[in-house]
Amino acid sequence: MTVSTEVNQAAYTGNGVTTVFPYPFRILSSSNLRVTRIDLQEVETVLTLGTDYTVSGAGTYNGGAVTLNAPLPNGYGFIIERDLDAVQETDLRNQGTFFAEVHENAFDYLTMLIQQALGWIGLALRRPNSRSSFYDAKQFRIASLADPINAQDAVNKQTLNNALAALSTDGSGQFVLQVLADTSSLTQGDAKIGVKQPFAGAVDKTQHDKNSEILDVSDFGAFPLLDDNIQNLNKAFEALRTKGGGTIRITIPGVYKISGQLTMYANTKLEMSEGVIIRRNYTASTSMFSFAQGQASNSSVIGGAFDGNAHNMGDAAFDILGSTENNDLLISGVTFMNVCDFHCIDISAWKRVVIRDCLFTGFKLVDPSRNYSEAIQLDPGLLSAGSYVQSNDLLVENCIVQPNSESGLGSFGALIGNHATSYGVQDNNIRIINCKAVGCLFAGVRVFNWSNWLVQGCTFMDSTSRGIHVTPLPSSVKPQGSRHGKIIGNTFLRVRAPVLFAAPPFPFTDISDIWHDYIEISDNSMEVSEPLGYAIDARWCRNLVVSNNVGRGGLGLFGGRFIQKCVIKGNVWSDATNNGVWVTEADSTSFIGTGLSGNVIISDNVFTNISYSGVHINGKYDGFVVKGNVMFGVSTASNTRSGVNIDSASSNGIIEGNNIRSNGAAIGPDLGIRVTSTCSNVKVYNNSVYGNSPINNQATGESGVSHLFSTGSPSTIGMGAPIGSIYTRKDGGTGNTLYIKESGTDSNGWVAK
Template identity: 30%
Template sequence: MSVPDQTPYIIYNANGLTTVFPFEFYIIAASDIQVSIDGEVVTSGYSVSGTGNVSGGDITFLTAPAAGSVVMLERVVPTYRLTDYQDNGDLLADTVNKDFDRLWMAIQRSFIYLGLALRRPLFGGPFDADGYRIADLADPVGQQDAATKNYVDNVSLVRALRVSESYVSVLPPADQRANRMLAFNSEGNPITVLPPSGSASDVLIDLASGSDGKGDALIAVKQPIIGAVMRTQHDVNAERISALDLGVKNDGITDNTDLIRAALITAASLRKAIHFPGGTYLCSDYFSIPSFSRIYCSPGAVFKVTGQTSLGGLVITGMDNDLTAQQCEDVETYNLTIDCSSVAGENGISGLKCRGIRHYNPRVINALYHPARHGGRAFQFEGDIAEDVSVFSPVIENCSIGINSQGQPGTTVNVRAISYHSVVMKNVDIPFNIDSQVVTPTDNTPSTMSTAVYGAFLHNCGRITGGYGTATTNPELGGGIVCGDRGYGLYIEGLRIVNDAAYNGIGAIVRGQMFGVTIKGLEYYGIYSVSVINHNPVGFGAPGQSAYPSQITIEGKINVNIDSVWMAHNVGALGKSRVKLGINIPVATLSRLFDANAGASTSAWIEIINTETGFSTGMRTLKNLYDAGNSIGLIDHYEEISAWTPVDGSGAGLTITRTGVQRYIRQGNIVFVSLNIAFPATTNTADATISGLPFSGTTLLTNFAGGLTIAQKTISALETVAVIPGTNTIKFFGATGLALKNSDLSSGVLKISGWYFA
């Protein structure tokens, strides 16, 4: 039987009484019809008649559906094959017809539902809901999402002014609304009117204007101080430019290199100070500070390099933005914070061809040395004439090198009159570095190379952590506090170093070859230092090995364990240096004072004071102390008061009579000695000699180590008493300069006192 063109569903409104509901479409089996009440499918409580009848049949309910309910009868056939045809089987017409009937039944149902779908024309256009509602939509998220009634009622409309009418005229266009007030005419429609002159609205409109003579030009300012005059806020604002006014971004995202360069040039050309509010200013390359700049930074303002720069540093004076040297002068910066981001080879604040530069409260962090590109310096002045530069209260943290000066005297490259005041450093490998790569470094003078530091506090500094030390067993001990290669002219007054126990040790206070270096008021508290002074090259930046003698002056106190006081790669590395050190001897545990090279120097002088006892070696040459024993014991040994015993030194075995206690006082290498003795009666002709002096006379004096004064004598022939160099003996001489014999002093009584050099 063929499938006619039928509507394969029917809908009824139940009355609560009727139980039989006819359907007028063909079904093959009772399971092909779906019964639902109010949209809910029911599968029991009814019977089906008329299966196989092309004109339909009936659904008979055991209980009548409730009044008002909607009963729907719909043909729903399976959408899968029910018959499997077999080879050489029976191909019955009835079976084939029923299979084809089911296909067409399914197609008819599909087309009915497709006709109910939300659709749009083939040629484009909007979807058409045919006047029906679309229910259960989600609230919009994207810009082009449909809006739900909930969103319109509870989000959009609650933010709008609403009227009870169904329509109100639109507002006039923007050019008719500008600087006007909103009003309503007699019909309640919106119009715009001019605000009354002098009214609050009129004033507010003018205050919001950026036109000349309006905005901040209408606001009066008068400082609450005697003699203050009235000014406008516009004039006050114009005193200083904000970098943000010129497009600079402090968002930590934008690359500000070109923006900052342009802003600084604009401000300097107008002779206006420029202000950088708090925030992070990212820079992919360096920026130059022009002459006459005044830069003020708020707390939290940080200039941060994002990668390797073309200059090898972030901030410079004396070079333009095209890497061309140009004179820079009269610059002041306040609270400038530079973060080099540990990009290897980058410096923080540099100066090339500049003078009259003043940095107040700068802070430089994370400057890292690179063995090829170098860098790693918080402050760097080199390459041209940099002079009259002052840095006040700088803070330097986590940097390879803190303060660096490098010049070349005799040419046009000088670094001079550079001063730092109240320096604070933390975690800086080499706090101070001075270099001068010239053939004859001793040609330096303060007018060609000079850097002064007035007050420096260092915490956990002096140990190389960047991998460029020279010690093979412990490269972290290759550096020191003041390092240099033929550098000149560093003056430090007030240097306090405090290193924690966990920081371990450093190489030296002074490391390398340098000249005209003075450190006063040194205080060093830490755990360990290889030495105080070490003239071996520091091991970075191609150090010079020439034997130009270093000349340094140091005065201070050491409170750490040290191996040696002074070391050098050869004796020629030591020049006319003068050092006065107070050393905490129990903490120092010194096994020697100098190595062999330093100990051979007769040009360098040192005084070592035991801070526990106050005793001193006196100011002596390194060789003198080295030859005297080169040990800690020399310090306490060379300042004392004690007794000594004069005895016959002639070899005659005479008995010398002593009256009272024979005493001596030693200060440094000067010995004051007294004698009160009587010779026995004797005819012995050996040279009269008294031995037993507490210290041998110096060999630096060839004739006598010292002469004694005769306070009282009974021998008229006696004229002179002297200490013989290199011995602990006293000899007696007559008027002709010849030595007296024992017989000449027979039964003589002598009272003698005086001094000699030990």
């Protein structure tokens, strides 16, 4: 027979039951095996034949089995190896008997020795090949290594331990390990380890300096499970204050309860991971978080959430975050929730502030008079009693204010605004972009005496109040209006009154600074929820542009009182319960009729289904143009109204090129165009109108001579016009087709020709 396999060992793992273990290779004698047991501590024990085990199958070609006297314990290793003495005991004599089996056994024995030697070589520490410059231990330990002598000798663990122990006692390495492990001194521990980034221009640092660049509140013992984190968190902020600033992180998600106010200082960045909530756990009115007054510029809060917990902590009014006299602030990606009566953010005396990607949700109104409370309050900067400063440069972007369904608290009075100011101190350069206000109690945005402000791309929805409320500084002597404002590209959905430019309470005496001046309202989409006001209610406005707005509902598109230098152009409005555009003088009684209103252009608008007049100028307006407007269905609720109605002593106007048409409503206008006799110098040209009487222009003075067309006698249908006007009767005959106006401005004085 031959030795047909190279296998010369078998390995097993005990299960505490098995005693019989096969070996799949040939042996000539039972003593040709070495049997080794390996315990759980890797201690190897060579077992003894006859005492520990017996062997079957010796001399056969397919192997046999080793039978232990006791089961191999669970997890123990077990190795069966062929183990031959390196001898040659076959003696072949000259001219002796030749037995093939004897020769074959001798050759098999030699082959088995070769296999045994190769197996030992395979277990040796070797180089991978003849050109390799290293020995590969294949992730095995090297045991029983002698102590090194020469510089290049391998080092065993005991020698290394001895060397490290010597470092703490000999002169050259005295106390090195203790110093590196010392955390009691700022000059020990990581302050002894050097760090340098692997880039050109990198500077040398210690590991201590590197660690202190970004701190974690857990370094100061702050964790979510604690009943109170106020001291630990403030220790972290104080640490950065001491070093002049840096970054502090809260990385472990969870609720961090605080029993008082957190205070942050200059040049500090607070970064909170997703799921981090700082929760108010006290009932006092103290704000939760403060940028230290005048000591916290160039700071930021990023991520995480602040929970005012107003639904569980009583009825005291409080702010979440406050700042006075700090500049260059960033608040980004933060959720503010559950405030009572006051504000999420209250900032005063600021410059260059950005509030971006924040959510404001959950407002508890205890004091009914605080229904105006803003999520973001722009405080007037009260430094001392009666002393105010101007604040500059604020961006509020991609922020949302809304009710909180989890706490059951509603929305705020407004997303942003202020409710106090001082004459001549107008917060300046305020931009509110791409924000969303849902269900606000007072207004989505409250502009109180601002200058250079913009509200753009925002959505205001589901509110029984206003979208944007612009308030002048009230004064019984000299009120002050806002300046240079733009309301562009916003959407108003189901809002009672999208835009209000309010008048100061009357009486007042000095109106030199009363005007809301240089205002643009354009490209907005408006859906008015209730017929209680005009979409744009503008009072005491000058240099006003209202253009390209689209919407429906309410009293109408535009209601103005004391309007000067105004353009209303290119708007589309439908389903108004009053007028499309109405301008008047009202409320401020001592100024009515004093020549303050005028220079109004109303052109190229489209009005559909308007209950009263398409355009009604209802005050002493000096200088107006109503031109190129299209009206489908006016006076649909009362046939006493007109498509264009001019009265109350308005003067110096032009009504030209308007197209006033029926939309099929059962009720239509009494007059297509009506100008009362109190007016003067009003010219009516080239209009296409309908009504019981198309045009009645009774204006006096240099009102333009008109060429009018209709059916019926001009006196019968009430056609008024200036002297010299011509009327062509479309159903006339001989002697009653052409009429000349020879006297008066009312419907009398027409003479047939």
